[in-house]
Amino acid sequence: MNDLLTTREVQDLLKLDRTTVYRMLKEGRLTGVKVGQQWRFHRREVEALIQGASSAAADRPAPTIDPRTRSPLTPVPLPLHCVQAIQDVFADLARVGVITTTTDGAPLTQVSNGCRFCALVQATDAGRAACRASWRALAARSDRTPRIATCHAGLKYIHARIEIGEQPAAMLIAGQFRVDDAPLDTRRLAHDFGIDPGELDAALGEVTILDDRMRAQLGSWLQKVAHTFEEIGRERAAMIGRLRAISDLAVIDRSH
Template structure:
């Protein structure tokens, strides 16, 4: 008895049409192998389905090729090369450091227009962990109105949540600025993160100070850039959906 069945034989055994058989293959409910350009299915697995068992219950390994399941088209929610380019321009115009992160505070992009003060902090494991903790804390805020907050190092930052199709996807964070020249305890900070205190103090003098007007403008720009990223994300999701539909049709239309 032949252990590999054609699609037609599977249709006859399961009393299904060809479209349903290929849909089961795509969804992983049925395992197929490719022999040349045609699909073949293990008789033992098909008979297990007739008995009401799951495909994995057969415990059968592939004889010809590895088990094939059609993989869905996947992609990052945002095209990061586009995000990085827009972010770079935004950072140059606003004169602050900008980064896009996940909702868990993990950076998705390189920091744009970063200052030397923050570069020193992020040069150590302790400093990077502290920055990520500050970014992560932003995700806990429920409102979408950009508000100025203080990071672990005493600098200011502001963020906007990015949602694609009503799903929280990322955060756009603009920071690395001050609102005045009040002194910071750079020696304690340097000790905690493991950098030279004098070097950190010198770098602090280079940090941008934004006046009230510029801070208000920064919030407006931030929201516009975040909305642009959302539009890009929605268009990308729609494109991926169309490609997935084309991929599904290609699977269903393959000759047996």
């Protein structure tokens, strides 16, 4: 028996359409592997869904998936497709790189408007780990006022917390910019992360330099976008609560 199922076979077994199967894949309720250009799914996992082995997990938010590694992250009550779209627009308008992460620095979205300098660093395992450590350090700050900080690579970034139900749920981080053209120690970075120093130097020259006015506006814009995400998260949590209440009523009705 083939242990890997095609999308069509999963549709037939779960009695779902293709869109729903891919949504379950994106939300982490199904895991799959790419074979060429096609997705394949583990038969045992699909059969576990059919048998109700995943019913306990159904009462919790589906895990968010790291867009690079597809590994589960801490669940957050945010519709990430909406977050990504808004984040993309904000990044283009502000002319900086933007990402939304968990409170421990794990990426929830893809980087919007990323610069080549950071792409070179983040293309390495060590570079990604260093970036995540920098993002995680932001969560330790107690103040809610966005303040510009310096990342491990010497560029600038700023963040705003996203709180839902008075609890920190995620962080919105705008970065990958400079405040002047002072030299950076690109040779050290190139050595630490195994990057060609000439290529890194050339990429540094392409990084956006924000003037005083733009830096002042960036903090204000960042907070407004973070508040928008908070409102979206609250609405989504309320909607899920209403749907669960309806589901509970249906279960009670069938039991009588």
